[in-house]
Amino acid sequence: MRVQTEEWRRFIPGVRMYRGKKTLFWNGEKLWDDENGEYLVYDEQGRISWEVIIVLPGVELIPRNTFSSCEKIETVIMSDESVRRIETLAFYDCTSLSYVRLSRNLEFIGLEAFFCCDSLPSIFIPPSCREIVECAFEHCLKLIIFSVSRHTELDDNVIAKTELIEASPFTTDNIGFYDNNDEVNEWIKNRHADNQFSLHRACSSYNPLDVVIFDIVKREGLKAFKKSDSVGVTPSQYLSENPFAEVEEQKMIKRYILDMMGEVI
Structure with a gap:
């Protein structure tokens, strides 16, 4: 709610x-x-x-x-x-x-x-x-x-x-x-200080920024959303649970696909 x-x-x-x-x-x-x-x-x-x-x-x-x-x-x-x-x-x-x-x-x-x-x-x-x-x-x-x-x-x-x-x-x-x-x-x-968990860190932060998340996803691909950390939690889970997040994963995925197709965002 x-x-x-x-x-x-x-x-x-x-x-x-x-x-x-x-x-x-x-x-x-x-x-x-x-x-x-x-x-x-x-x-x-x-x-x-x-x-x-x-x-x-x-x-x-x-x-x-x-x-x-x-x-x-x-x-x-x-x-x-x-x-x-x-x-x-x-x-x-x-x-x-x-x-x-x-x-x-x-x-x-x-x-x-x-x-x-x-x-x-x-x-x-x-x-x-x-x-x-x-x-x-x-x-x-x-x-x-x-x-x-x-x-x-x-x-x-x-x-x-x-x-x-x-x-x-x-x-x-x-x-x-x-x-x-x-x-x-x-x-x-x-736990997420290592660069391999940069998307976890961004999605679990107090103020998740779409520009930061998008930049990481552009580098690592959409698969990064489903990568588990050491306790089995994915960036998708962090983002969906985060009450301070206004970034929506589905919109981020759509933006990524359009960007890969060379569409104007």
Whole structure:
């Protein structure tokens, strides 16, 4: 589910059907009393009915446990400018969560913020993010794409017990934690540094540019879209999963073919 910029202006806070999904348009109101351990505004039955969370402009903080155990949430979309911090356990045990579009100004992801989001296959961290705390994405069993900039500080076991770690060259202990956090974190950040993975790097970036992708495809051919990296993911997969991408592979293929035929683009 993609949300156009102009749509944000007409969103009203509250719960209603949107594009066929039970959606909470959240304006930052407090949903959980952490001190007393109780739900506010919406009861447990209401919370487990939500399928989509749209975080409205102006919300800078997602507090501890705000959406924890909302087991039917499939999609979380944050406005580009606002959310700066996602605190501890904010999306803990959202077992159906499969798509997240983070704020472009995000700075911090807290302890176990997305712990046990079993259905989440990918996450793209904007370069504004300075720190991701310990075990933030632990036990996201299907997580195979984790795109993060080199300057983001990664704490211990950020992606422990994920498909990506299972496919990595690293060993884990008997409870699934890494043996060497520094090595794993360097590997996470630099997996596509080699020129042979330039298309992977371009398609998984925070701001994929059609001119860059097209230039690589012109050099390497259309087969480059289907080339697997060390964990078996192709540029096509990175591009289709990337919530920040506005480049469409099919349009790029058509452009390539026309270019090869000498047609004017």
